[in-house]
Amino acid sequence: MSELALFVGQLFNGASVASIFLLAALGLALSFGLMRVINMAHGEMLMMGGYVAYLTLKFTPPAYGILIAIPIAFVVSGIAGAILEVLLVHRLASRPLDTLLATWGVSLCLQQGARSIFGPIGDEVTAPKWLGGAFQVTHGALNGLSLPYARMFIIGFTVVVVAALGLLLVRTRIGLYVRAVTQDRDTAEAMGINIRKIDLLIFSLGTGLAGVAGVVLAMLEPVTPSVGQAYIVPAFLVVILGGLGSLIGTTIASVMVGLISALTQIVWTVSLSKVFLLLFVVAFIQLRPRGVISVRSRALEET
Amino acid sequence: MQLRAERTFYLIGFVLLAVAPWLVSPYNLSLLGRFLAYAIVALGLVLVWGEAGILSLGQGLFFGLGGYVLAMYLKLVNLAPGDLPDFMQWSGISHLPAWWAIFRNPVIATLGVAAVPAAVAAAFAWLVFHRRVGTVYFALITQAMVLAFVTLLSSEQGYTGGFNGLTDFHTLYGLSLDSQSVQNGLYWATVAALAASFIGLKWLTGSHFGKLLRALSDSENRVRFLGYDSMPYKTIAFVIGAALAGIGGAFFTLQAGVISPAGIGVVSSIEMVVWVAVGGRRSLAGAIVGTLVVNFAQEMVSNAFPNVWPFAIGLMFILVVTLLPSGLGGLFRPEALAALRARLRRLSGAAGLIPMADDPGRDMRGVK
Numbered sequence: 001m002s003e004l005a006l007f008v009g010q011l012f013n014g015a016s017v018a019s020i021f022l023l024a025a026l027g028l029a030l031s032f033g034l035m036r037v038i039n040m041a042h043g044e045m046l047m048m049g050g051y052v053a054y055l056t057l058k059f060t061p062p063a064y065g066i067l068i069a070i071p072i073a074f075v076v077s078g079i080a081g082a083i084l085e086v087l088l089v090h091r092l093a094s095r096p097l098d099t100l101l102a103t104w105g106v107s108l109c110l111q112q113g114a115r116s117i118f119g120p121i122g123d124e125v126t127a128p129k130w131l132g133g134a135f136q137v138t139h140g141a142l143n144g145l146s147l148p149y150a151r152m153f154i155i156g157f158t159v160v161v162v163a164a165l166g167l168l169l170v171r172t173r174i175g176l177y178v179r180a181v182t183q184d185r186d187t188a189e190a191m192g193i194n195i196r197k198i199d200l201l202i203f204s205l206g207t208g209l210a211g212v213a214g215v216v217l218a219m220l221e222p223v224t225p226s227v228g229q230a231y232i233v234p235a236f237l238v239v240i241l242g243g244l245g246s247l248i249g250t251t252i253a254s255v256m257v258g259l260i261s262a263l264t265q266i267v268w269t270v271s272l273s274k275v276f277l278l279l280f281v282v283a284f285i286q287l288r289p290r291g292v293i294s295v296r297s298r299a300l301e302e303t
Numbered sequence: 304m305q306l307r308a309e310r311t312f313y314l315i316g317f318v319l320l321a322v323a324p325w326l327v328s329p330y331n332l333s334l335l336g337r338f339l340a341y342a343i344v345a346l347g348l349v350l351v352w353g354e355a356g357i358l359s360l361g362q363g364l365f366f367g368l369g370g371y372v373l374a375m376y377l378k379l380v381n382l383a384p385g386d387l388p389d390f391m392q393w394s395g396i397s398h399l400p401a402w403w404a405i406f407r408n409p410v411i412a413t414l415g416v417a418a419v420p421a422a423v424a425a426a427f428a429w430l431v432f433h434r435r436v437g438t439v440y441f442a443l444i445t446q447a448m449v450l451a452f453v454t455l456l457s458s459e460q461g462y463t464g465g466f467n468g469l470t471d472f473h474t475l476y477g478l479s480l481d482s483q484s485v486q487n488g489l490y491w492a493t494v495a496a497l498a499a500s501f502i503g504l505k506w507l508t509g510s511h512f513g514k515l516l517r518a519l520s521d522s523e524n525r526v527r528f529l530g531y532d533s534m535p536y537k538t539i540a541f542v543i544g545a546a547l548a549g550i551g552g553a554f555f556t557l558q559a560g561v562i563s564p565a566g567i568g569v570v571s572s573i574e575m576v577v578w579v580a581v582g583g584r585r586s587l588a589g590a591i592v593g594t595l596v597v598n599f600a601q602e603m604v605s606n607a608f609p610n611v612w613p614f615a616i617g618l619m620f621i622l623v624v625t626l627l628p629s630g631l632g633g634l635f636r637p638e639a640l641a642a643l644r645a646r647l648r649r650l651s652g653a654a655g656l657i658p659m660a661d662d663p664g665r666d667m668r669g670v671k
Binding site (some may be wrong): 037098104106109115237239277286289 | 356358390417427430431434435436438440442444447448450453454455457458459569573576580610613614616617618619620621624625628670
């Protein structure tokens, strides 16, 4: 395999990993922009989506089971998120650091719950046949390059989801409300927007998306009780790099994180590439402490 | 008068800890010694999190640095010059790297236990704080930091011992670690270090510096408008916390006889925060008690029912953070009890969508 093919292959892998980071980070970034809280149990919403995929594929025809699992996972994780928001996150909203800690407690319970039900060993979800193969390049400069269809599907699917979310935020009345509350909570409330409903809606939309990310992830690797943990820390870094509640910022940040991890792994080990990613984030906030896209505001205290 | 009662109470506590070798079995003593080493870490967290309001989810990094620095000395001390520690030979390393060799010197190693974590913490905190990064971001970055550290430790088997970490120590400063009297001595040294940290932090939190840290956690901008540069204060508090974590890590390593990535990762680092949350984030004595209570509970529950412990600690965390943010230490403070009663009333009144408008914590709606 040529150097170029290896490079392009890693770019492609990076893009597919970035897609999962993006799906996982969107919910975190949106609710962080809205409520200034970080949900540490977000990774477990992803894990739930993975198990939904596993269970759904047991009872549905393998050819399109994954397509059925996606909406189910969205609903299941979304409802779980709504319960979490009402019972815990909302009550602690004025104490962001405590929210972080309490949701971590939830995350531990959910992980152990999954371990008790499904066991600690990973459960395989086989991708349908039409996603099984890979696109092979057999001649030319890219000889030896192989692009798995499953990863292509993930990238395409993420593009569709992000586009839909963008339309929701920019073109609909609900999106208008969400942007208004993100910009200025008090004024939005004074204008008659029900900020409780908006908070709840965005939080569960975000966890629902994490559930979808879990289904997609299940096509790449086995679902384990701690699968969320592996993706949640990079997702946090995406939120930090992306800036408060910005869809475009989060997208750019996911691509950066995905590509950095994939490309540094050509020359270094996985662990060195993790260290590099962290150093990159610390260096990046020297230049742009508010992330790629920072919302301009006259407010004194920003998070 | 009340201050004297408090002091008597602390004195009794430390005297009880000091006479423990005659009261408890060697097995329980070794557990207690390890947990007291943890308590030193917890004291640092009271300063960093309780006082300065900086949540660190990465104390395991500093704990680990202190532990590994001492462990490197312990691995090298009995080797002839030119020889390599056992695990390096297995991994086919031919030369001792320079960053290992300097810790052959007992003085450097002993100072390094606190100095290495402090230096790492200083560089990191300065880089992050001088750009005024918010506390939530800071917490997330510390977590990424400890994750990177643990991955690095596990993968660089030849230099760090990998998953197994560093173990199989025999002598410290020429004393045999296998003898019970040396183990007792280590225990007393741990108690002494804990007492010294306790007294030092009592003084520090009562000083002008401590008052400024509390002011910073309440409203950093107001402190800045009064003419203080907040950055050095936060950095110093974080560095002290890191140094204490390193010292705790070193005492832990000596008494456990091993330091490995397993005890310092993301989950372990958050567990350190749990000890302090349960004990009381603003109470030094509470943090020590919380550390002992949580760890002995873990020892009992996870031995008998390993599957129950994660539920227990998760629920404990949720309940303490939501209902009793000032922890067990708060049970001795009337205003914290009143807040608990109010929370319980609200919970029982309507398990629905009533906003906690009268929450004593900072209200983000006013901040925006």
